[in-house]
Amino acid sequence: MTQPLLVDAHEDLAYNILSFGRDYTRAAAETRRIEKETGSDTPEHNGETLLGWPDYQNGRVAVVFGTLFVTPLRARLGEWDRQAYANYDEAHRLYRLQLDAYHELTDRHPGKFRLVGSRADLAAVLAHWEDPAAGPHPVGLVPLMEGAEGVRAPSELGEWWQRGVRVIGPAWGGTRYCGGTREPGPLTDDGRALLEEMSAIGFTLDVSHMDEQAARQALDLYPGPVIASHANAAAIVPGYMGNRLLPDEVIRGLIERDGIIGVVPYCRFLDTGWKRGDRRDRITLATLAAHVDHICQMAGNARHVGLGSDFDGGFGLASVPADVDTIADLQKLGPILAAKGYHSADVTAVLGGNWLRHLKAHLPA
Numbered sequence: 001m002t003q004p005l006l007v008d009a010h011e012d013l014a015y016n017i018l019s020f021g022r023d024y025t026r027a028a029a030e031t032r033r034i035e036k037e038t039g040s041d042t043p044e045h046n047g048e049t050l051l052g053w054p055d056y057q058n059g060r061v062a063v064v065f066g067t068l069f070v071t072p073l074r075a076r077l078g079e080w081d082r083q084a085y086a087n088y089d090e091a092h093r094l095y096r097l098q099l100d101a102y103h104e105l106t107d108r109h110p111g112k113f114r115l116v117g118s119r120a121d122l123a124a125v126l127a128h129w130e131d132p133a134a135g136p137h138p139v140g141l142v143p144l145m146e147g148a149e150g151v152r153a154p155s156e157l158g159e160w161w162q163r164g165v166r167v168i169g170p171a172w173g174g175t176r177y178c179g180g181t182r183e184p185g186p187l188t189d190d191g192r193a194l195l196e197e198m199s200a201i202g203f204t205l206d207v208s209h210m211d212e213q214a215a216r217q218a219l220d221l222y223p224g225p226v227i228a229s230h231a232n233a234a235a236i237v238p239g240y241m242g243n244r245l246l247p248d249e250v251i252r253g254l255i256e257r258d259g260i261i262g263v264v265p266y267c268r269f270l271d272t273g274w275k276r277g278d279r280r281d282r283i284t285l286a287t288l289a290a291h292v293d294h295i296c297q298m299a300g301n302a303r304h305v306g307l308g309s310d311f312d313g314g315f316g317l318a319s320v321p322a323d324v325d326t327i328a329d330l331q332k333l334g335p336i337l338a339a340k341g342y343h344s345a346d347v348t349a350v351l352g353g354n355w356l357r358h359l360k361a362h363l364p365a
Contacts, residue, residue: 003331005062005129007352009262010144010208010230010308011051013066014098017105019083020046022312025109027054028326032317045080047316050309050326053112056139059328062129062352063116063140063359065167065229066102069147069313070094072173088152095150099163102141116140117164119363126356142359144206144229147172147180154197161201166363167229168198169206171214178218179211181244187217199224204362207231208262208308211243212250219253225362226259230308232269233294239272248298255299260354262308263291265330267319281322285329288321289336292350302346306354307333 016022020042022031031049035042056064070091071077076084083098085091106113116122125140144167151157151168160168170191171180177194179185187195195218198205204225207215219226234245246254246261254261267274270287274280295305307330317325323332334347342350349357 003060004334004348005060005126005352005356006307006330007063007355008061008307008309008311008327008330009065009227009260009355010264010310010313011064011066012069012310012313013051013064013105013141014101015067015069015083016046016049016312017101018098019081022049024051024105025053025112027052041080043316045077046312046314047319049316050311050320050324052326053139055326055328057136059326059331060129061139061327062125062137063122063142063355065144065308066141067313068095068098068143068145068150068165069172070098070150072147072149075173085149088149091149092152092156095145099143099160099165102143102164106141110138111136112138114138114140115164116142116359117166117363119360119365122356122359122363142166145169146206146209147175148177148194149175151194154193157194157197157201157203161203165203167204167206167227169208169210169229170194170218171209171211173209174211178214180214181209181211182242184211184243185214186211187214187221191218192221195222198222202362202364204358207250207254209244212247215250216253219250219257225358226254226257227358228254228259228261228308230262230264230310232264232291236290236294237270237272241272245269251295251298255295255304258304260304260306260358261295262306262355263288263295264308264310265320265324266310266315267321268315270321276319280318280320284321284323285333286336289333289340292333292337293340296346302342302349303354303357305350307351
């Protein structure tokens with residue numbers, strides 16, 4: 001039986017390309033080997049990679065939301081992090097360079113990666129995957145801006161749209177637009193102005209990293225499409241005390257707005273007792289499946305959850321469930337859900353179908 005298509009709504013590809021020179025046309029195993037043999041310090045800073053084009057083929061990963069992510073200088077982890085900004089002009093420049101990296105990747109390797117900015121682009125990618133004789137297949141890349149500090153004013157949003165960005169998350173940490181991870185606060189006047197222009201153009205709003213107060217305000221205010229590209233359910237992580245995971249009230253708001261939540265197979269988001277350096281064998285994809293089930297039980301259906309791995313986003317192989325070696329292994333979630341009683345159509349929806357439904361509904365023609 002052919003595995004379903006998989007869609008991953010959050011991967012920090014451009015950050016890795018520009019920070020570490022990672023080549024995502026290679027298999028993850030090949031990148032790991034090269035980094036080990038050359039004595040690279042990349043795994044120390046960002047973990048061993050989980051991503052690569054051959055792994056996308058093996059896992060039938062048809063579409064990836066590729067992020068634009070740069071670090072505010074106050075959160076910079078070391079001199080090695082050159083993707084860090086001290087002001088809005090620097091953020092704008094660095095975000096542009098990351099978007100350029102996606103254009104360069106797709107220009108150099110059109111048989112492996114294609115930008116997806118329209119329904120026609122998406123249809124072309126999916127047609128290739130649906131033709132067994134056409135393989136290997138191109139992976140569609142949907143640019144997603146994580147943290148909106150590169151948008152110096154709402155009037156610049158049209159420029160980002162023209163260059164291919166389709167999803168914007170106003171927060172990472174706190175920004176001038178809203179409170180964020182570890183930096184709580186509401187939606188600001190600047191945030192309201194940003195959302196107004198985003199809606200007028202047609203962007204999807206990503207509430208990941210937004211503080212609960214800001215996320216709830218945004219869900220009430222924003223008339224356009226809404227998602228959480230990468231966030232787990234706070235209610236089923238015992239002892240969780242932060243504001244990075246989603247409280248049920250925000251999950252409920254996303255469901256009511258026909259939003260989708262991408263669950264994250266990152267050990268720290270699955271078990272508050274797990275810390276860097278711990279063994280990962282006590283955490284498996286069955287733990288992630290519990291987050292899928294929690295969201296589905298709240299919704300009464302399987303239409304509002306997908307995958308948002310956040311892979312290569314500050315962590316790597318040592319920090320993911322024990323049954324994951326690369327992105328391709330997220331297909332193992334399917335049999336786990338089936339064993340919990342999920343029908344094949346629901347499994348297909350969770351692995352990729354829900355994100356595809358969202359893109360077909362909200363991308364321009």
